[in-house]
Amino acid sequence: MAKRTRIIEGSWNCTSCDTRNIPARHRTCPHCNNPREETGQESEFEFGEVDATSGKALREGVNDEKALSAATAGADWFCDYCGASNRGDTPVCRNCRAERSATSRALSEEPDADEAPPPKVPPAPQRSSRKWLFLALMLPCFGGCLFFLWGSRTHGVTGTVVATEWTRTVQRESFQRVSKTGWRDELSTTSPRMPVNGAGEVAGVENIRDCTRRQRSTRRVADGTERVCEDKTRRVQCGSEEKCTRKKMGNGFMKEECEDVPKYCDESYEDCRTQTRYRTEPVYDLSCTYDTQAWTEVGPPALASGKDSAPRWPEVRLGSTDRLRREEKYLVRIEYKDGKLKQHELEPKDEAEFLSWRKGQSVSLQVSNLGGVSNVAQGEAVR
Structure with missing residues (x-):
């Protein structure tokens, strides 16, 4: 135009x-x-x-x-x-x-009249308030960093092993006949095999019976079509509008040029489409009861524990189709003085590591200013 x-x-x-x-x-x-x-x-x-x-x-x-x-x-x-x-x-x-x-x-006469004016410099009180706001935000961060650095610093102290403790449990399991349920298409008659020394067993599947129809899953089935609409927005031309630019002429006058340009507006509309509609329906199959063999816990676990002694396993009698499941836990208690008398606990991962600790043994520890123990080294045992 x-x-x-x-x-x-x-x-x-x-x-x-x-x-x-x-x-x-x-x-x-x-x-x-x-x-x-x-x-x-x-x-x-x-x-x-x-x-x-x-x-x-x-x-x-x-x-x-x-x-x-x-x-x-x-x-x-x-x-x-x-x-x-x-x-x-x-x-x-x-x-x-x-x-x-x-x-x-x-x-x-720079800048031209249609350019943005230079940013206003905020007054001194405003700059001062921003400075104090910055300090108020930074001081806690700075203090937190100093506290972290101080708290992570460590120092050496000497402690003593005051006790060693152990706990061992043994659970007897027997390979016994049990009844279970399963889907018929996944079951195939197989003879069981008994374990030898607690290994080599085969569970087997026998006596498949009492099969009934039960819901096994669901599936989606096409059920016609449906019209789906979504509200959307698009930019469309909605007439024109005047836009002007100005330029100073260096003598107190200004030249202005104006023209009509397209004007655009947001228009709401419905975006509709036809798509397949689905329904959910159940899927049925045969569920059957069958006999099989499985490891089954027999009675309560046997427990043994002690302090300042060598660990041992509790005695459990085994049958020909039995096996044992063992669990063990070890603990070493160390006392040291860091301002006041404190205690630290170690958990050795196995018997060999546990037996390397003795009551009365001296220990070197690295302790942080916040009280955390980061390193423990064994010393000589007190005789």
């Missing part, structure tokens, strides 16, 4: 007499006759508010010939001798009649 162009005239404030909103075409204050200068705020032009949506200036454009002539004269320049501003198309200063030279400064 065709662009629409217009010229916006800015205004300036005289710093000599405080006259305000002087049109940019006037390079001299109409009240005190002071020439507009490059320094200070006299060359900082105000162009009024801008519509936030379109970017269009709310100030009316100029159409009179005098203003348009000033706008198209080029960037203003400032006299090297008196500092007065002059039209860009004039070769001599209107104030002192000095000629324009290669060193004469041109008016700079």
